[in-house]
Amino acid sequence: MIKRIGSATLAALLTLTGCSTASKNIAADYVSPMQYSSYDCDQVGAETQRVKSRAVKLGARLDEAASNDAALTGVGLILFWPALFALGGTKQQEAEYGRLSGELEALQQVAIEKKCGSLGKPQQSASAS
Numbered sequence: 170m171i172k173r174i175g176s177a178t179l180a181a182l183l184t185l186t187g188c189s190t191a192s193k194n195i196a197a198d199y200v201s202p203m204q205y206s207s208y209d210c211d212q213v214g215a216e217t218q219r220v221k222s223r224a225v226k227l228g229a230r231l232d233e234a235a236s237n238d239a240a241l242t243g244v245g246l247i248l249f250w251p252a253l254f255a256l257g258g259t260k261q262q263e264a265e266y267g268r269l270s271g272e273l274e275a276l277q278q279v280a281i282e283k284k285c286g287s288l289g290k291p292q293q294s295a296s297a298s
Contacts, residue, residue: 190263191235192228197270202278210285217276224269231266 205213279285 190231192231192266195231195263195267195270197274198264198267200268200271200275202275202282205276205279208279208283210280210283213276213280213283213285217273217280220269220272220276224266224273227262227266227269231262 205216208216
């Protein structure tokens with residue numbers, strides 16, 4: 170009986186505590202490419218670099234938190250269950266990462282439509298050579 174209560178309590182704790190999500194497991198939100206339709210190739214390139222830089226930093230932070238949560242869960246289950254309350258990444262950060270991923274997809278679509286190169290510069294046509 171006591172084991173059942175302990176197991177039920179542990180299961181409830183694990184359910185109530187949120188673990189951080191690794192960046193690779195966060196889906197990109199839909200962002201309309203229309204908001205970038207007035208951008209020229211240089212602006213698309215600059216915005217892509219800004220968004221990519223923020224996404225890389227945030228992704229690294231989320232991945233580190235997910236790794237730490239996995240270790241803390243193991244320690245918490247074995248040694249000190251109150252440590253499980255310290256788990257969890259910031260849902261705001263996860264939402265921001267999803268939005269940034271969506272922005273990158275939208276910027277890529279605009280770059281393709283405007284025939285921008287990889288660095289935001291207009292692609293040279295074959296006849297211009």
